[in-house]
Amino acid sequence: MEDREGQNYQLGQLGQLGQEESEKVRYLREILSEQQQNKSPRSERISERTQRTERTQRTERTQRAERAQRTERIQRQSRQNQRQSNRVQRTEKTDRQYYEESKKVMERKRKQKKKKRRKKILSTFLLIFVCLGLCAGAFQFFRSLMMPSNPGVGIAVGEDITVTIPKGASTSQIAEILKQNNLIKSEFRFKLESKLNDYDGTFQQGTYTLNTSMTHQQIMELLQKGGEAEETYQLLIPEGFTVEKIAQRLQEQEIMTAEEFIAEVTTGEFDYEFLKEVSDSPEKKYKLEGYLFPATYTLYDGVTAHELIDKMLQRFEIEYTQNIKEELEQSGHTLDEIITIASIIESEIQVPEERKRASGVIRNRLKEGMKLQMDATVLYAQGVTKDRVMESDLEYNSPYNTYQVTGLPIGPISNPGSAAIDAALHPEDNNYIYYVVESYGSSNHIFTETYDEFLKAKENYIASRE
Numbered sequence: 001m002e003d004r005e006g007q008n009y010q011l012g013q014l015g016q017l018g019q020e021e022s023e024k025v026r027y028l029r030e031i032l033s034e035q036q037q038n039k040s041p042r043s044e045r046i047s048e049r050t051q052r053t054e055r056t057q058r059t060e061r062t063q064r065a066e067r068a069q070r071t072e073r074i075q076r077q078s079r080q081n082q083r084q085s086n087r088v089q090r091t092e093k094t095d096r097q098y099y100e101e102s103k104k105v106m107e108r109k110r111k112q113k114k115k116k117r118r119k120k121i122l123s124t125f126l127l128i129f130v131c132l133g134l135c136a137g138a139f140q141f142f143r144s145l146m147m148p149s150n151p152g153v154g155i156a157v158g159e160d161i162t163v164t165i166p167k168g169a170s171t172s173q174i175a176e177i178l179k180q181n182n183l184i185k186s187e188f189r190f191k192l193e194s195k196l197n198d199y200d201g202t203f204q205q206g207t208y209t210l211n212t213s214m215t216h217q218q219i220m221e222l223l224q225k226g227g228e229a230e231e232t233y234q235l236l237i238p239e240g241f242t243v244e245k246i247a248q249r250l251q252e253q254e255i256m257t258a259e260e261f262i263a264e265v266t267t268g269e270f271d272y273e274f275l276k277e278v279s280d281s282p283e284k285k286y287k288l289e290g291y292l293f294p295a296t297y298t299l300y301d302g303v304t305a306h307e308l309i310d311k312m313l314q315r316f317e318i319e320y321t322q323n324i325k326e327e328l329e330q331s332g333h334t335l336d337e338i339i340t341i342a343s344i345i346e347s348e349i350q351v352p353e354e355r356k357r358a359s360g361v362i363r364n365r366l367k368e369g370m371k372l373q374m375d376a377t378v379l380y381a382q383g384v385t386k387d388r389v390m391e392s393d394l395e396y397n398s399p400y401n402t403y404q405v406t407g408l409p410i411g412p413i414s415n416p417g418s419a420a421i422d423a424a425l426h427p428e429d430n431n432y433i434y435y436v437v438e439s440y441g442s443s444n445h446i447f448t449e450t451y452d453e454f455l456k457a458k459e460n461y462i463a464s465r466e
Contacts, residue, residue: 065444092314100452160234160298165223167205171195174203174223183219185211190216199224211298215314233299237312239417240346241294243286246415256305264305265292272313274320277335283399283410290339291316319418327425336411337421342424343412347376350443355420357447359427359434370433372402382412439464 010451161181165174171194184190193216194200203223210219211234233255237246243265247258265288280287292309293316299308328338341362349358365372375389381398394403399410416424432447434454439461446457 146278160209161206161212162209164207165203165205169203169205171200171203176198178210180217181210183212183214184216190219193217194220200278209298211296213296213315214298215311218298218311225300233301233303235299235308237292237294237297237415239420240343240414241292241293242291242380242414243292246292250308255303256308261305261308262286264309268306270310270313272317274312274317275333279336279411281410285400285411287411288313290336290343290415292415293319294415294417319421321370324421324425331425337408338421338424339416340408340412341415343414344372344374344376344409345423346416346420347380347414347446348374351445352419354445355423356426356428357430357432358435358445359423360430361447363427364431364433366407368433369406371404371406372408374402375408377402377413380409424463437461 035300110198161183163177164185169177171191172187175184175190175194178184178190179187197217197220203220204225208222210222216220230418233253235250235253235255237249241249244258247265250256250261251258262430265286270288275287275291278287278291288309292312295312295315297308297311297315317466328335330459331338333341341359345358345360347357349355353444362372378389378393378396379385381396381400382393394401397404399405400413402409430447433448433449434451434457435445435447436454436457438444438446438457442443446460448454448457
């Protein structure tokens with residue numbers, strides 16, 4: 001109880017002290033207020049100037065601070081820009097270097113690719129060239145095998161050669177003997193043909209009379225027979241011989257009858273590519289006229305008409321070279337037309353230098369649409385041989401008579417040789433339209449451009465005959 005009263009007493013003392021302090025504070029505030037009110041106008045002006053100065057100074061300090069801040073910001077921004085510029089320059093330099101290096105690498109790769117491509121192209125062309133060469137060589141080789149073999153050494157008039165084949169001789173040894181005697185061109189081809197045609201190992205020993213105009217097939221057939229078991233014949237067919245003259249010669253040499261030969265020429269079947277180009281008109285005397293090539297043939301005893309004709313056609317095929325085929329195509333004529341022109345030249349002209357000149361006359365007359373009017377065609381149409389052609393002969397009605405038909409006769413009128421065929425393919429470039437024998441008994445001709453000149457030359461010929 002006492003304690004509580006003591007505490008109340010202390011609290012009352014503290015409240016009294018507080019009131020006293022409050023009164024002191026109020027007193028001091030009143031004194032300060034009176035002092036402020038009692039200040040003079042001068043003091044107020046001083047105070048205002050002081051305040052303005054302080055404000056100005058504060059403003060200047062603020063402005064200096066702001067300028068400093070701006071300068072610092074500008075410098076900082078400049079430094080940042082410089083650093084950025086340096087980074088950009090470094091980046092640009094790096095990019096440029098990378099671009100240059102990349103460009104060099106790409107250029108190097110491009111050159112390498114170009115070099116490789118060039119090598120590849122060259123290798124391809126070389127390979128193609130080699131392949132073409134091999135193919136061409138193989139084609140020529142097999143083409144030569146498919147074609148009838150050429151006469152041994154290409155001699156137009158054959159030469160008889162006697163050879164002896166020893167007992168037990170192999171095909172290689174036989175080929176060597178034949179090559180040494182100029183009867184074949186290639187040992188390899190002879191051996192290959194012997195193998196392919198089943199002749200290998202069938203050849204007989206003995207002494208044989210062979211001819212340089214014989215083909216490999218003919219030689220192999222003869223070597224199978226065993227020496228000189230059969231007699232051989234030499235048959236010479238001159239240039240310009242007709243089918244009927246060949247038949248007559250065969251009969252005279254007792255090789256076969258003329259009828260047998262003519263019958264085979266008329267009805268025989270022969271498989272040659274060039275014959276497909278020959279007209280088989282029923283108005284022709286003989287389809288094979290012009291293609292039984294004139295040469296010297298070696299025949300064995302008992303040869304048939306078919307074998308002989310086949311041999312002559314083989315020889316024509318040999319002479320009908322690729323070069324002649326190309327020239328024929330350029331001439332604008334068919335094979336039958338060229339052989340027909342050649343047969344007229346062969347029958348009309350005996351002087352070699354005049355063949356191409358006469359061929360020029362035929363060409364000029366054909367170009368002008370004139371009748372050829374060649375005496376040899378009249379004689380062939382009549383089937384006769386004589387020195388003089390009469391006026392009545394010119395009226396003979398035949399597709400071979402060039403006094404009656406315009407252009408070439410229906411077919412060849414003889415079997416021409418190589419020189420006449422060459423003249424038909426290469427006529428002389430001249431303006432001659434006519435020709436006549438220079439004098440009676442002469443083989444030379446006078447060639448003229450005008451009809452008046454021809455009549456004058458003809459009068460001279462008639463005068464020489466009287």
